Amino acid sequence: MNVMVEGQGSGAAQAGEVLAARVTAHRDYTIAKIDDRIYSGFLEHLGRAIYSGIYEPGHPTADAQGFRGDVAEVVKALQMPFVRYPGGNFVSSYNWEDGIGPREDRPTRLDLAWHTSESNEIGIHEFMDWCEIVDTKPMLALNLGSRGLDEARNFVEYVNGPTGAYWGDLRKKNGRAEPWNCRLWCLGNEMDGPWQIGQKTAHEYGRLSGEVAKALRAFDKSLELVVCGSSNPKMPTYPEWERIVLEHTYESVDYLSLHMYSQNKAKNTAEYLALSETLDRYIGTIQSVINVVKANKRSKHDVAICFDEWNVWYHSHEQDKAILQGMEGWPKAPRLLEDIYNFEDVLQVGLTLNTFIRRADVVKIACIAQIVNVIAPIMTEPGGPVWRQTTYWPFLLTSLYGRGTALRLAVASPTYDTETAGEVPYLDIAGVQDDAGRTITFFAVNRHPDRAITTAVSLEGFAAAKVVDHQVMTHPDLRAVNTMEQPDLIAPKPGTGAAVEGGILHLTLPPYSWQMIRVGV
Numbered sequence: 001m002n003v004m005v006e007g008q009g010s011g012a013a014q015a016g017e018v019l020a021a022r023v024t025a026h027r028d029y030t031i032a033k034i035d036d037r038i039y040s041g042f043l044e045h046l047g048r049a050i051y052s053g054i055y056e057p058g059h060p061t062a063d064a065q066g067f068r069g070d071v072a073e074v075v076k077a078l079q080m081p082f083v084r085y086p087g088g089n090f091v092s093s094y095n096w097e098d099g100i101g102p103r104e105d106r107p108t109r110l111d112l113a114w115h116t117s118e119s120n121e122i123g124i125h126e127f128m129d130w131c132e133i134v135d136t137k138p139m140l141a142l143n144l145g146s147r148g149l150d151e152a153r154n155f156v157e158y159v160n161g162p163t164g165a166y167w168g169d170l171r172k173k174n175g176r177a178e179p180w181n182c183r184l185w186c187l188g189n190e191m192d193g194p195w196q197i198g199q200k201t202a203h204e205y206g207r208l209s210g211e212v213a214k215a216l217r218a219f220d221k222s223l224e225l226v227v228c229g230s231s232n233p234k235m236p237t238y239p240e241w242e243r244i245v246l247e248h249t250y251e252s253v254d255y256l257s258l259h260m261y262s263q264n265k266a267k268n269t270a271e272y273l274a275l276s277e278t279l280d281r282y283i284g285t286i287q288s289v290i291n292v293v294k295a296n297k298r299s300k301h302d303v304a305i306c307f308d309e310w311n312v313w314y315h316s317h318e319q320d321k322a323i324l325q326g327m328e329g330w331p332k333a334p335r336l337l338e339d340i341y342n343f344e345d346v347l348q349v350g351l352t353l354n355t356f357i358r359r360a361d362v363v364k365i366a367c368i369a370q371i372v373n374v375i376a377p378i379m380t381e382p383g384g385p386v387w388r389q390t391t392y393w394p395f396l397l398t399s400l401y402g403r404g405t406a407l408r409l410a411v412a413s414p415t416y417d418t419e420t421a422g423e424v425p426y427l428d429i430a431g432v433q434d435d436a437g438r439t440i441t442f443f444a445v446n447r448h449p450d451r452a453i454t455t456a457v458s459l460e461g462f463a464a465a466k467v468v469d470h471q472v473m474t475h476p477d478l479r480a481v482n483t484m485e486q487p488d489l490i491a492p493k494p495g496t497g498a499a500v501e502g503g504i505l506h507l508t509l510p511p512y513s514w515q516m517i518r519v520g521v
């Protein structure tokens with residue numbers, strides 16, 4: 001967390017006022033090393049994420065296996081360390097065995113989570129191949145909804161076990177002798193949610209996931225296991241859910257999974273942009289719960305947060321109702337959760353990533369949900385092009401340049417009042433020093449609708465500095481979107497006017513803007 005400095009700039013801004021903010025960055029004043037895995041993604045068997053998303057045999061760019069080359073290239077550019085798969089709600093009634101062996105023998109199943117048909121053309125072998133293509137690693141979720149311990153341990157052994165025993169030999173027969181050695185495993189998905197197939201109480205889930213963890217550790221002590229926390233901070237069971245689940249599992253898991261999606265159904269931008277403060281408090285509360293359980297258990301073990309689903313999700317809610325209510329039967333790979341993101345969502349995504357950077361001490365993994373077509377920064381047309389949504393850009397630049405050590409900034413910014421989170425600063429900023437110690441990168445959002453913020457960032461303990469890169473995203477229309485026809489309408493543009501003088505970085509943040517500024521030191 002940054003430190004809000006009282007005094008200059010606090011209090012509501014008046015119309016006509018010129019806004020000014022002060023920030024201090026000190027080389028020795030750091031939060032934690034940022035875990036690169038906070039730039040991970042999530043791919044679910046849902047809508048067109050897989051079929052006509054990453055996979056479309058017959059597409060002009062498809063490889064021999066049917067993976068779209070154009071999509072792979074745009075995904076790869078994001079440099080996601082991990083991709084979570086295969087769900088999501090989908091996993092809670094998924095039979096992983098349906099997706100192995102000859103394709104012609106794989107069954108089509110009804111997917112109860114999204115009311116669609118799953119052909120199982122893509123299964124674990126194909127997903128692992130795709131991970132290699134886009135240069136990422138798998139984070140696999142186990143079905144603890146409709147299934148349980150036995151299927152979970154079998155799947156883990158199928159993926160990671162040696163040949164010479166049943167599951168490894170079956171994997172070899174299906175074309176892969178070498179174990180994949182997948183390290184990260186999710187013990188179910190959103191098990192607190194009434195919508196989940198096989199929802200459980202915290203005690204039921206805590207017992208089950210603890211036993212599954214025990215079995216998986218008996219197979220391989222070094223696996224990294226993620227236990228389900230709350231689906232969002234409005235769940236009636238939050239945060240008692242986390243306490244109970246951790247009471248059962250604390251010593252046997254490494255991460256607690258949290259999810260949150262932001263919405264602006266009321267078209268209230270001021271409140272919408274305050275949601276990152278809700279996110280910050282959500283993380284802070286759960287960090288406290290983890291600490292309480294750790295103390296109760298006199299444990300030396302650490303559990304961190306894995307924020308394995310986050311994004312904006314609401315634009316498509318109305319249009320999805322017919323399919324989700326079963327009014328269209330069981331369609332195969334229909335258009336579902338195809339949110340089209342606007343400029344306002346750029347600010348939201350930037351704010352979320354800034355929050356994860358400032359919480360680098362406890363958030364060690366985060367997955368943007370999702371990657372392609374389904375609430376995604378990347379969209380495709382069957383037989384047609386791939387294109388980037390507005391939100392692709394803050395994710396890309398933060399993933400590329402937000403790696404290193406998070407700086408604990410002292411920030412003095414004017415604020416405004418919100419229902420959502422009380423007083424919220426107009427300026428949101430995160431700072432990162434790269435591992436080589438050559439660059440500091442700031443990611444900043446101006447939440448003000450019509451005032452620029454002139455910002456002075458005092459760079460203390462750093463050698464002579466100069467601006468090496470400055471990218472700005474702003475647009476007069478918050479609702480403006482990119483489309484297949486106009487894919488580059490909203491994209492970063494080089495910023496102007498930023499300079500370092502006498503150890504102070506001076507920059508101006510236009511109203512409603514996101515920007516990245518990199519300073520060589």
Ligand code: AHR
Nearest residue numbers: 044088089090189190369
């Ligand atoms: O990402 C879409 C859905 O959101 C996931 O399937 C589920 O885990 C969450 O509710």
